[in-house]
Amino acid sequence: MRKVTFGVASSLDNFIARIDHTVDWLVWDDEVASISAEFWQTLDTVVIGRKTYEVALKSGTTSYPGVKNYVFSRTMHTSPDATVEIISEDAAEFVRTLKNQQGKGICVIGGGELAKTLFAACLIDEIGLNIQPVLLGSGIPLFYEMNWQIDLQRLECRPLKNGGVFISYRVQSFNQPKGESK
Amino acid sequence: MRKVIYFVANSLDNFIARRDGSVDWLLMDGDYGIDEFFASIDAMLFGRKTYEFNLSQNPKPKSKRKKAKSKKASKSAMKSYVFSRTLAADPDEDDVEIVSENAGEFVRNLKSQEGKNIWLMGGGELAKSLLAENVVDEIALNIHPTLLGSGVPLFPEIGKQLDLELLDCKAHPNGCVQVTYRVKN
Numbered sequence: 001m002r003k004v005t006f007g008v009a010s011s012l013d014n015f016i017a018r019i020d021h022t023v024d025w026l027v028w029d030d031e032v033a034s035i036s037a038e039f040w041q042t043l044d045t046v047v048i049g050r051k052t053y054e055v056a057l058k059s060g061t062t063s064y065p066g067v068k069n070y071v072f073s074r075t076m077h078t079s080p081d082a083t084v085e086i087i088s089e090d091a092a093e094f095v096r097t098l099k100n101q102q103g104k105g106i107c108v109i110g111g112g113e114l115a116k117t118l119f120a121a122c123l124i125d126e127i128g129l130n131i132q133p134v135l136l137g138s139g140i141p142l143f144y145e146m147n148w149q150i151d152l153q154r155l156e157c158r159p160l161k162n163g164g165v166f167i168s169y170r171v172q173s174f175n176q177p178k179g180e181s182k
Numbered sequence: 183m184r185k186v187i188y189f190v191a192n193s194l195d196n197f198i199a200r201r202d203g204s205v206d207w208l209l210m211d212g213d214y215g216i217d218e219f220f221a222s223i224d225a226m227l228f229g230r231k232t233y234e235f236n237l238s239q240n241p242k243p244k245s246k247r248k249k250a251k252s253k254k255a256s257k258s259a260m261k262s263y264v265f266s267r268t269l270a271a272d273p274d275e276d277d278v279e280i281v282s283e284n285a286g287e288f289v290r291n292l293k294s295q296e297g298k299n300i301w302l303m304g305g306g307e308l309a310k311s312l313l314a315e316n317v318v319d320e321i322a323l324n325i326h327p328t329l330l331g332s333g334v335p336l337f338p339e340i341g342k343q344l345d346l347e348l349l350d351c352k353a354h355p356n357g358c359v360q361v362t363y364r365v366k367n
Contacts, residue, residue: 012321012361013336013337013340014196014337025343119329127194129194133345133348133363134343134345135313135340135343135346137339137340137342137343138339138340138341142195143195143196143329145332146331147331148331149328149329149330150329150331151327151328152194152328152329153357154327154353154358154359157351157353157359159348159351163346163348165351167325169194169327
């Protein structure tokens with residue numbers, strides 16, 4: 001079965017972008033580029049939420065090169081890029097089917113909302129975070145509230161030269177919250 | 183000048199407790215340098231809810247409390263400040279001061295006095311107002327390997343950006359990651 005990774009850079013207060021979707025606070029350097037390139041080697045597919053994709057389009061990115069791109073949207077009918085497939089069916093069902101096909105890893109790009117849907121369907125295997133040394137104060141959330149507790153196993157933890165911290169986790173188990181009345 | 187340090191354990195999705203305040207998910211098997219940290223402070227700052235929760239977790243009969251206090255050298259005693267406009271001071275607790283004035287002003291004044299460092303215990307609401315007032319010097323988080331899904335937020339939206347400098351990052355064998363930052367602004 002193919003591995004699905006939620007891989008993203010966030011602020012220490014768990015935002016993936018400012019309210020206006022800008023990510024000017026992200027630091028990109030050789031070290032981050034090499035971690036990213038290494039990770040990219042393990043993938044052949046990315047799944048992208050509609051909002052994240054629209055932000056990418058605005059910045060002039062129509063697709064991620066070298067991998068199969070799927071964008072989940074019920075409102076976009078035509079793809080602006082021949083290498084991008086628009087998926088209007090249920091995201092969880094679609095990713096479940098993808099996971100069962102032959103292939104390399106699948107990365108969930110951006111989208112706390114898409115990640116939430118896929119977490120709820122138990123489809124995410126690993127989380128890779130690049131935590132940047134900043135409190136944004138407000139923005140687009142990395143994690144949305146969930147009705148489940150998810151226990152994780154830490155795989156890797158690396159402080160970066162630019163002050164970021166790279167941490168990866170394997171999703172271990174889903175639990176009904178303990179001690180929660182109601 | 184004394185430093186104010188927000189030292190707290192959190193889940194990866196940045197909750198410090200479940201919605202009902204419980205912290206049963208915290209891993210207690212690690213040495214997170216708490217003894218060393220405790221030796222470096224002489225004051226603790228609590229929001230009202232955090233203080234009441236702490237009391238409910240460690241109920242002490244008043245007589246015992248008095249006895250324990252008389253044994254301590256009064257000069258080295260740990261002082262607790264509880265920020266609340268509704269709580270009344272407990273006359274038996276002279277190590278605890280109820281502060282009803284503006285938290286930022288009060289802490290700025292406290293920092294300019296002689297003493298060791300100051301532990302900002304939380305909760306998130308007090309942390310938010312002190313971060314917004316630029317009186318927090320360091321943030322030390324022990325990030326637990328779990329997504330709670332919901333709970334009491336570590337950082338309620340502060341409404342402004344604070345840049346940080348990573349001072350330390352330790353990976354504990356139990357899966358926790360301890361990160362320490364200096365607040366730059």
